Amino acid sequence: MPIVQFAPLSSLVQPALWHKLSDLKIDVLKLSDAAVPIHGSYTAGRSVKDRESGQEISLPCNLTVGADSFEDNYTPTHGSVSAVGTLKNFNTIEEFKAADKTALFNHEAQTVWDDIIKTRSTAQLNRFLLITFADLKKYKYYYWFAFPAFVSKPAWDIEDKGWQHATEEFDSEKLSAIHAQLRGQSPPLPHFLIREGASGNVEIAPVEQYDTFYASSPPDKQTIAFLDPSADPSNPGWPLRNLLAYLRALYPETTSKLRVLRWRDTEVPASPNIPWKSQIGTLTVGASTVDPASARPSAVGWEKNPQGKLGPRVADLAPMMDPTRLAAQAVDLNLKLMRWRILPALDLEKISSTRCLLLGAGTLGCYVARALMGWGVRTITFVDSGKVSFSNPVRQPLFEFVDCLDGGKPKAEAAAESLKKIFPGINASGHTLAIPMPGHPIPHNPTSLAQAQVDVQKLENLIEEHDAVFLLMDSRESRWLPTVISAAKGKIVLNAALGFDTFLVMRHGARASSLSTGADGKPHQKLGCYYCNDIVAPADSLTDRTLDQMCTVTRPGLAPIAAATAVELLASLVQHPDRNHAPAPPPNTNANTGTAEEEEGLSSVLGLVPHQLRGFLGQFKTMPLVGGAYSKCTGCSEIVLQAYEKEGFSMLLQAFNDAKYLETLTGLDKLYEEGENALNDIDWHEEEEEDDF
Amino acid sequence: MPIVQFAPLSSLVQPALWHKLSDLKIDVLKLSDAAVPIHGSYTAGRSVKDRESGQEISLPCNLTVGADSFEDNYTPTHGSVSAVGTLKNFNTIEEFKAADKTALFNHEAQTVWDDIIKTRSTAQLNRFLLITFADLKKYKYYYWFAFPAFVSKPAWDIEDKGWQHATEEFDSEKLSAIHAQLRGQSPPLPHFLIREGASGNVEIAPVEQYDTFYASSPPDKQTIAFLDPSADPSNPGWPLRNLLAYLRALYPETTSKLRVLRWRDTEVPASPNIPWKSQIGTLTVGASTVDPASARPSAVGWEKNPQGKLGPRVADLAPMMDPTRLAAQAVDLNLKLMRWRILPALDLEKISSTRCLLLGAGTLGCYVARALMGWGVRTITFVDSGKVSFSNPVRQPLFEFVDCLDGGKPKAEAAAESLKKIFPGINASGHTLAIPMPGHPIPHNPTSLAQAQVDVQKLENLIEEHDAVFLLMDSRESRWLPTVISAAKGKIVLNAALGFDTFLVMRHGARASSLSTGADGKPHQKLGCYYCNDIVAPADSLTDRTLDQMCTVTRPGLAPIAAATAVELLASLVQHPDRNHAPAPPPNTNANTGTAEEEEGLSSVLGLVPHQLRGFLGQFKTMPLVGGAYSKCTGCSEIVLQAYEKEGFSMLLQAFNDAKYLETLTGLDKLYEEGENALNDIDWHEEEEEDDF
Secondary structure (H helix, E strand, O other): OOEOOOEOEEEEEOHHHHHHHHHHHHHHHOOOOOOEEEEEEEEOOOEEEOOOOOOEEEOOEEEEEOOOOOOOOOOOOOOEEEEEEEEEEEOOHHHHHHOOHHHHHHHHHHHHHHHHHHHOOOOOOOOEEEEEEEEOOOOEEEEEEEEEEEOOOOOOEEOOOOOEEHHHOOOHHHHHHHHHHHHOOOOOOOEEEEEEOOOOOEEEEEHHHHHHHOOOOOHHHEEEEEEOOOOOOOOOEOHHHHHHHHHHHHOOOOOOEEEEEEEOOOOOOOOOOOOOOOEEEEEEOOOOOOOOOOOOOOEEEEOEOOOOOEOOEEEEOHHHOOHHHHHHHHHHHHHHHHHHHOOOOOOHHHHHOOOEEEEOOOHHHHHHHHHHHHOOOOEEEEEEOOEOOOOOOOOOOOOOHHHHHHHOOEHHHHHHHHHHHHOOOOEEEEEEOOOOOOOOOOOOOHHHHHHHHHHHHHHHHHHHOOOEEEEOOOOOHHHHHHHHHHHHHOOEEEEEEEOOOEEEEEEOOOOHHHOOEOOOOOEOOOEOOOOOOOOOOOOOOOOOOOHHHHOOOOOOOHHHHHHHHHHHHHHHHHHOOOHHHOOOOOOOOOOOOOOHHHHOOOEEOOEEOOOEEEEEOOOOEEEEEOOEOOOOOOOOOHHHHHHHHHHOHHHHHHHHHOOOHHHHHHOHHHHHHOOHHHHHHOOOHHHHHHHOO | OOEOOOEOEEEEEOHHHHHHHHHHHHHHHOOOOOOEEEEEEEEOOOEEEOOOOOOEEEOOEEEEEOOOOOOOOOOOOOOEEEEEEEEEEEOOHHHHHHOOHHHHHHHHHHHHHHHHHHHOOOOOOOOEEEEEEEEOOOOEEEEEEEEEEEOOOOOOEEOOOOOEEHHHOOOHHHHHHHHHHHHOOOOOOOEEEEEEOOOOOEEEEEHHHHHHHOOOOOHHHEEEEEEOOOOOOOOOEOHHHHHHHHHHHHOOOOOOEEEEEEEOOOOOOOOOOOOOOOEEEEEEOOOOOOOOOOOOOOEEEEOEOOOOOEOOEEEEOHHHOOHHHHHHHHHHHHHHHHHHHOOOOOOHHHHHOOOEEEEOOOHHHHHHHHHHHHOOOOEEEEEEOOEOOOOOOOOOOOOOHHHHHHHOOEHHHHHHHHHHHHOOOOEEEEEEOOOOOOOOOOOOOHHHHHHHHHHHHHHHHHHHOOOEEEEOOOOOHHHHHHHHHHHHHOOEEEEEEEOOOEEEEEEOOOOHHHOOEOOOOOEOOOEOOOOOOOOOOOOOOOOOOOHHHHOOOOOOOHHHHHHHHHHHHHHHHHHOOOHHHOOOOOOOOOOOOOOHHHHOOOEEOOEEOOOEEEEEOOOOEEEEEOOEOOOOOOOOOHHHHHHHHHHOHHHHHHHHHOOOHHHHHHOHHHHHHOOHHHHHHOOOHHHHHHOOO
């Protein structure tokens, strides 16, 4: 009698599995290589007819894994049965290669065996192992499946007539009855018992019910059946091996001869002319050389690769991916890596979802935009009134030489276009807009007035539509209008300004009425804005400037430092639970996490959230400063904000046109009149600190 | 008798003048608006024949200024005479507009008058004034010429026959004689006296010789002549006005009636059929209403603009300039502005001429290159072995999405191409090169060995050809080979390395044998290199890395800060007189210029030149550190450098292949064996300092 040979399972990995594995790795596993449950499925073996020879060609016995393989409530598709498995993803290719595969395999085989012996369950019979290394940077996935199957010693023989059409033993009526009963099973049975009754009826039952189901059934009415993934007429599929091992281990007395149905008829033949596909045969086995109930049989089952060798396979997904999506995933990956080891508590979404309005698309604006993109920020909007000039590209990293030709492209729009060229997934736009300024009166004609009103309205809308406003202009007075609007609307304001080798980066304090409270229950100190140290209102500083005053004459390294500092300040701020209301740490606060500082709310997961930072490139130093809000501030005091909220554009127009309006409104004028003594009353942090240098 | 009317001078500015003015402004004048001497010239007036009407049309009386107008030894072109002038360039358009033009004009007129009265010289008779505002960012030049001419009261009359052909009074022979005598004058005379002798001969003399030359000459043999820029038959050119004023002021007795030759024959007519162009007429004037010798006559002479109004003109050079040159000038301008007000002592050339080799074209390399370009550095060379991947562009500011397609462009070459797109004037190149590393043995076959030798040779050549080497790679061991080669060749080495939210930027110390001495005559402390704190040799840290270790996981703002800091450190270093040998200031040194620190050589014109800078983004702090060189250092110790210099590639090969070679060579192995006590001997600055945080 010929020995029964089994057709091995062949893994079929849908690309979606690798995407899911990437997500799992990036978001959940990170550096862990712990075993992860995975599900696969297989269906009845299929064959196709070769068009030339007319021969039936069996398709591989596929075990399929895909998009839903990691889901807890995995359900195989119609006609399939599920297989449980273990995925072990290694962190490096070296670890993957060096893994002790024998141990891993044996561990899985032991699990299957233990389940047979200890729980008498068939749930683990189709258990499989998948070891992987995911090269997430290159979208290459190295993997190796094992389908542990116990080796029967001696081997099973098949009776001489071999595998026959099932209809040799079961007529169509009985096969239809089996099909109907199988359809009623949920989840679908990968293997089952068949019993023929005295009346010629057939019944099926789960394999676990062997004892009871066959208790009063004569052996010639018993048939062991399994959904056979093999369409090969001579070789039944791999799942039969562990089914036989299960029966031999648990019912050694009654299972040395078994009638086996290789079930493949997931559909009843559509017409009587079409034959049933299932096959039947009678298997016999000699007495085991070991006690199957005590000693685990040896197991085999590592999958061969396409070269026919025992070795891993590689799935290279890069060529089949949409480059734009590849870029988006790559950027995402780089950010999520931060959470793997360093900062699991980092909430990237809080940063990336912050819609950023950049007022100024010059040196600072370009560098700020780039650092924001590095953080995955998805919405970046530029406002600028200028055009790209020849001196810009070497200092403004979103412009090229061609942008300067023919008079220069509008800077805001050109910067937005550049962002899209860098990362097509970005939502970037640019608006050419001149921001009205105090000290620069609106010419007294209907056209100019209407234009100013349109410009203010546009700026108000833009600020409304964003979460954070960056003040990156090159004059003092141009920051006034957005300071007022942003304060009124409760937006985050980041401010950066450059000297020759010094910079100021600060966040504006949140409005007092919305301040959070400290540990002592008292509201935190209201932090100042850009104008809080001024004793005069912003005025025209632009007219009559010499060339070196018109150009921002700075050490070239200053802008990238200041811009990146401003973006990192935003990143730290939005990580702080109080966000805009986060209190400023006093200078010399330590930032170690888990310390008193963090508990007191002075530190975010990214560290300190200072109020102001002064950089001194001549000494390569950056110093944190704190400045309180000033009740007579022309930028953020309640009297200014409420006048704006009440009177709207007409109030702004007065501020633009009347040099004294803001000073009168805030009372700064009186203070000024009171003479130099008044200087002593002012919270003069900034200048005091500067004296130190 | 008709009044004599004069054809005004008309300025003709060659564009080259504006380029010269730009240079003058940027390099010399800077913020000064002091008067600058300028030269112009005019030639005999010319006319062209209208093709349709056949009429002669006079061309304007051009006073030309151009490329050589600011030269001390200005020489007018052949046939021209020179005019001296004053240029006053204003700093802002507002100042230009608001300038007291009457005062400026009167000052010039007074200068001319004083020169007549006090020195009796004719040198200033053609004096002119040019006021300008140069908008160097837009290549627009606002300017206004004045040609001060004294008004005769009463006006001069011309006798009834008016201006006649000169041949009416002088035959061809005499005119030829005048021409010949004029050619002998150097410099050419703008005006001269003619005397006819009894024998019919003619002689000429400078106007200053009026007294002597005409002493014995009857009035009807005297002729006053001037090179006439006017070809208008009725109106003599402007220069005649001041010549007449000169004569009336100094010789009132004898000059109320003058025969005047308008000389235009700079060439003798080519044939007898061609007429002489010069004209002659007799002018008379009544008694002056004021005493010309005491009171300065009023003067006129502001030029009208093309609209026929008294107002400035604008020259817009932008459209006619080569964009590449425009970009080069714009970049240059932005840098030179630093010297105008802030740092006159800054030597930009020392920075811009530094040839920079960037090892690594990743996040750091891209940002370093941009900051170097901002400083005007002209030679930037990248070395990298990688290709642009999809995660790069958002963090590496020389790459775009398209650079990632089709497997990605080689990074070094792509970065160099990008620099050229930003600034076509840059000398940028990229080399794809894998730097051999200790701990990464060269495979033992002839091909690999030959390749390693070629790679080392290429790196040696590249380092040789550059002045500063930036180590911007992402592994520790890849910095070893360039550290050794650069130390041996005495190159500046800047090193930048990133953690998650910390960075190290440092300059390697110069070789001890070439160290400069301090104020006390002792050599400065030799500063350490990147490896000076190590007690083990660099080894393989790349194999078996997890994804987050392979990618540089950092806060996105960190790289621009570290890169810009490294470039600014280089800028400060090359400004220091000791350059590479500049001693490091102890932490907490002040950088104020003119202080003891600067005198002690601890500060450059740009401030401090620290040895190491550690940045801590969690606290927004940067701290300067100093670390001395270590005598057993595997990177810069004499034993290593001398072994390299003596054995060359074979020594390097041992270092690559034999993990213990460098430790044995330096004696680190013995130190290690001596146990933990040894740790106390090591100059362990770095770690000590870090404990503070």
